[in-house]
Amino acid sequence: MVEAAGWIARLQRDDLNETDGLEFDAWLAAFPDNRPAYRQTLDLWQAFGASAGEVLAQMETPARTPGRRVANGGTGAPTRRWLVGAGGFAVAAGLAAVVLPPMVRKAPEQILSSGRGQRRRFQLADGTNVDLNAESRLSVSFSRSERRVSLEDGEAIFDVVSDKARPFTVAAGEHTVRVVGTQFDVRNRDGDLTVTVARGRVEVRPSSASDRVFVLTPGQRLDIGAGGVGTLQAVNPQEAFSWRSGRLVYRGQPLARVVADLNRQFVDQVVIGDPELGAIPITGVIVLDTPQAVMSRLSLMLPVRTVTSERGLLLLRK
């Protein structure tokens, strides 16, 4: 089944060629189970293709898909504060937080998450504050000797309460961020890690196998790409933290990245119609009010126009 899913995904390549076909042919013939496994996966894939419009419409129906849509209204600033205690945390109706049952003799793990358009603040049991950016997921596991959190996907600002006896570590993919008492932002999206430090000292270990450690001091930002190459630079940390107050600050990032960030903040999605547009560098402050307002302000500065389509707000070349 794993391989069948891999083949379905591979056969979607835009530049599909005969090598893909021949290897598919060979795989299908390799084991008798491969053909029925592929057929079963294919059936599901085609069912999604045949009903794509209906499935999309269904996903847009708020009542039917709880947890996906934002309970407190789209772009809502983090007005509410959730107190996370040792034995669990307050669960309000529609809240996308889950408490996993504690494992025997293992530190209990809590999952904190935010949906699209949601920015949320949590206080952990040690008093550490965590702001989660939209579409983020953090698991928290505190024990007597250490405080461990894992940012599986997303971005968060940590304001860590100092406790020398219990170091605070953030696992982000294969990278580890280790701190004592400090304030910093971690962004772990699509295999790229960015850490920005406002206060204190942060150590970043690119992978568990590596013995190289980056030490960051206030005003420094470290970017580690998928290839594992780190770049350290001086920045204004408040820019990296600005999402917490409903602003996004960019200095030369491509429009595709800006749109990907916006699409995490708003239910209404923006789609880049012309691939070349995605590469345009963006510098400036974006105030997160509505996607329409953001795009109309952007279109004053960029050679783009927006068209409302069934896929969302479509960005086209002017």
Place this chain on the structure above:
Amino acid sequence: MSPGANAGKRDVTSSEPPETRPQDSPLVAAFLEKRQTLLLFLAARTRSMARAEDLVQDLFVKIRQMDPAAEVRAPGPLLYRMAANLLVDQARSAQRTERRDDQWRRDTRPTLGGEDIVEGPGADEAIIGRERVRQLAEAVAGLPPQMGRAFRLHKLEGLSQAQTAQAMGVSRKMIEQHIQAAVRRLTQSLRS
């Protein structure tokens, strides 16, 4: 591939059913032998097996138009190159493909010969029930955010892998991995 050119080819096939040809060229023989696998290959990019059958037929038409005297050293690679090109062309003219003349397909499919594995006429018009749609939507909503978004843009909104990668600001490779993981999870969550 223009609509007009395509229509022309179709006329040729419907008046000349493939099985009436006395001798098959090596390429035609290879096609007939690989037909089932080619169908499954093409079906990865169609909404139904019936549409995949369409494409197999298109492929066969192209093969028959080639010079039978031309020596083909490696029919397998050529077949898959033609099949892959067909899918890439189809993606370029996706809208036209969507508006295919279904009547034509129903008329000509029986002339394909070989064993009939089509899931019945009009399989792609089969209505997917409201309950099933709800299950599918829920399963997609239950995917991790990035994976779900990749699946939604690519599969549900019909963006190419490159367009999806552009929209999300990640590599095409990453999109393929997201799609693979999404399909695996969806298969698991929808089986139970």
